[in-house]
Amino acid sequence: MPYPNWRGAKFLQQLTHLQRLEAESIHIMREVMAEAERPVMLYSIGKDSSVMLHLALKAFHPSPPPFPLLHVDTGWKFREMIAFRDRRAKELGVDLIVHKNQEGLAKGIGPVSHGSDVHTDVMKTQALKQALDAHGFDAAFGGARRDEEKSRAKERVFSFRNAHHRWDPKNQRPEFWSLYNGRVRPGESMRVFPLSNWTELDIWLYIREENIPIVPLYFAAERPVVERDGQLIMVDDERLPLHPGEAPSRRRVRFRTLGCYPLTGALESDADDLEGIIREMLVARTSEREGRMIDHDVAASMEKKKQEGYF
Amino acid sequence: MGEATAAAVPQEGAEASASLADQLRRQGAQTALRFLTCGSVDDGKSTLIGRLLYDAKLVFEDQLAALAADSKTQGTQGGDLDFALLVDGLAAEREQGITIDVAYRYFTTDRRKFVVADAPGHEQYTRNMATGASNSELAVILVDARKGVLTQTRRHSYIAALFGIRHFVLAVNKMDLVGYDQAVFADIERSYRSFAAQLGGLDIVAIPISALRGDNVARASEAMPWHQGPALLPHLEAVAVEGGEGLGAFRMPVQWVNRPNADFRGFSGTVVSGLVRPGDALVALPSGRASRVERIHTFDGELPAAGPGQAVTLTLADAIDVSRGDVLCAAERPAQLSDQLAVHLLWMSEDALIPGRQYRLKCAARTVNCVVTELKHAVNVNTLEAHAAKKLELNGVGVANISLNERLVFEPFGQSPALGGFILIDRRSNATVGVGVFDFSLRRADNVVWQALTVDKAHRASLKHQRPCVIWLTGLSGSGKSTIANLLESRLHDLHRHTYTLDGDNVRHGLTRDLGFTETDRVENVRRIGETAKLMVDAGLIVIVAFISPYRSERRMVRRLLEEGEFIEAFVHTPLAVCEARDPKGLYRKARAGEITNFTGIDAEYQSPENPELTLDTVALTAEQSVEKILDHLRSAGVLQP
CATH class of the missing domain: 3.40.50.620 (HUPs)
Structure with missing residues (x-):
């Protein structure tokens, strides 16, 4: 800076x-x-x-x-x-x-x-x-x-x-x-x-200003996901059992936070660079941890x- | 609460994209206003913050959904949105409907970033309120229009001002419940201003509001057209809090010595005042060693200059000795040094502050030992009156003199919060038990040079062919301390040792005649005896102390006064029942009859030593055997020749 x-x-x-x-x-x-x-x-x-x-x-x-x-x-x-x-x-x-x-x-x-x-x-x-x-x-x-x-x-x-x-x-x-x-x-x-x-x-403004490397999952890309309880879950490997009749579809998604993949919801997005992410953030109407299921377990x-x- | 910037956002599509670069530039360049909200219980602080966030459209959808659900089950507004639930974060707080700890919220509007410290109102949690105050630039003091200025209002204002806040907003809340009556507001404002005038030079803006209904919160209220000033949020967006006092002289406390290899020795820290440039003449305090700045290093390259708030690493032209805790200062205007200071203190522990007890004091990057030598007075924060006090209880504020075991680099708090504020840490639990600000040095300690006497302790001791020490006999009244002390001194005398016995009862006839038996007095009693014993050790004597000395912390204090190995703690271990049966002076009988109070073992506590050098079981051993045991120890410890 x-x-x-x-x-x-x-x-x-x-x-x-x-x-x-x-x-x-x-x-x-x-x-x-x-x-x-x-x-x-x-x-x-x-x-x-x-x-x-x-x-x-x-x-x-x-x-x-x-x-x-x-x-x-x-x-x-x-x-x-x-x-x-x-x-x-x-x-x-x-x-x-x-x-x-x-x-x-x-x-x-x-x-x-x-x-x-x-x-x-x-x-x-x-x-x-x-x-x-x-x-x-x-x-x-x-x-x-x-x-x-x-x-x-x-x-x-x-x-x-x-x-x-x-x-x-x-x-x-x-x-x-x-x-x-x-x-x-x-x-x-x-x-x-x-x-x-x-x-x-x-955090995002700083990452942008300082060119800090981050995991590519934060950027939108086509990824195989299934929809469960209103959350988009990425099928990252074969350990995620699919429900009867459930088939992963490829959607353009990114992640706002990263954790264990079966517990982390993706959001549909076209933001494939930092400016895009920041632009989406500025109009966001949900908080960051909404995609984190572990927070919702009990009050x-x-x-x-x-x-x-x-x- | 999530980061929320909706209000700062332009609408959809091309317009958003076009202004993004602009907006990012503005976001990055904005500085934040850090403000504190405080007031009495139920004045509606949390409601106000919730309302601010909601009205500024800064509450996210999922949070709003959670709020609506919570309002039905836990709300206090009959199922309507209860904004307080947005901010009371801990389960215990939601259960009890009170705020316990300060919560930090972050929000941004078009015009400014805000960090809100939402402080609890209960007196019990004053320390948490003070925590929030120390990092805020402005305080919003809430008052219930129906109740007016209360004790808590005054306490919060006093503490906020004590810890450096100069800008205040008096928010008179619940105006809807007094029919938006201008006279009610005017009365409260007048009464608050007359109180606050005593706090000196504060900038105060009064605003009538209703947090519940949103009057004068985010926008001007139609219900109170008589109010000429701004609504709360517009005021917070516009208020200037930067001091116009300039940068001051250069100061940088050294946090960490940076030595990646033998060729680089840098001093890392954050500049707290002034400017520094390569070539500037600096002096390292407290040593007084001087050098010049060679370079200013950062990860992003060398800087031509650095100023307040910047975290840098300096290299110096000369290889002078500088370590963590030292303060690098402009050579022509160095900071002050002192080991005797007048301070204001807020006490934050259940165990009262007692003059004479040792604590650790941390100021900037330096930690030293500290004793409150004199509690000059406590401050009644409701009336601002001073009253005499022997100790400071939880949440008490006082003015005191303190003494440090070494000279500290400091500045009066009003001049430099970074070098003028300190915390006190309990030596055993490590809890932060006190916080304070330096007022001034009680003497120019740097002018008081310790007289290096040519004849020292070692010389005096060698003439007596002995190693001086203190044999500290502690135990209940009637445990046999005096008997053992007397016998021990006779034996040492026979061995041609130079001795002196300090007996608790005898000392109370002179040295400590003015002291009683309260906890405070007992602490002072031990301190005096400890200091006397230390002088005698310095004179080369073997000192025997026979003294109940019931508290561990005071015995530890004496141990620390002396050098390693000089303090020999001997626990005269006699069960209470045995002491009471012996009752040589008839004191237990009187204590049981209630004729004397604060009697150790009966209605005052005795804390047994945890690791005494010696334990003398007087039930199993005769007095002679106990003395033999002490002499054995003195031989093995090298005090006596074997």
């Missing part, structure tokens, strides 16, 4: 909104780096993770990001996501840890056979806790934003988790100015959200999942 020219009469020129957000995120990341013993960055391969990784490159330049990336792989991510993940890790030469819940895998837990609740709990929440415990990470960056969902709107930038990774929404550490208290005792940890104050639109479901240790 072109920075303001702090010369001559332009001394009072402001940073732009995106520059302020960028600087705030960098400040947060550096603060974690300076105070945590073993930080890790949760990398979910989505657009927010892509922005977060890009910010990490900026925050520590010319040093490489001084922490590994952790991807909790449920085994049901879109194939294009996995390919993108491996390609990016290689290009950047960053240390990538991929963790799968082996117990869940052995039991054959999946979204189709067990439903989104059990699948998300075992393969995502439990898996994440296993990985954090196994490596002894005491701070984990996550790409969550406050504009995504009501309980996230209430969460601090530095979100304290007890030794069981639980969030206590009624007893959060107060957080003042840009002063963060990242102190924890052994076993306790911090989830840190450097993108807290970014909105979905900010306040995100809050409950977060209390249990989900991001």
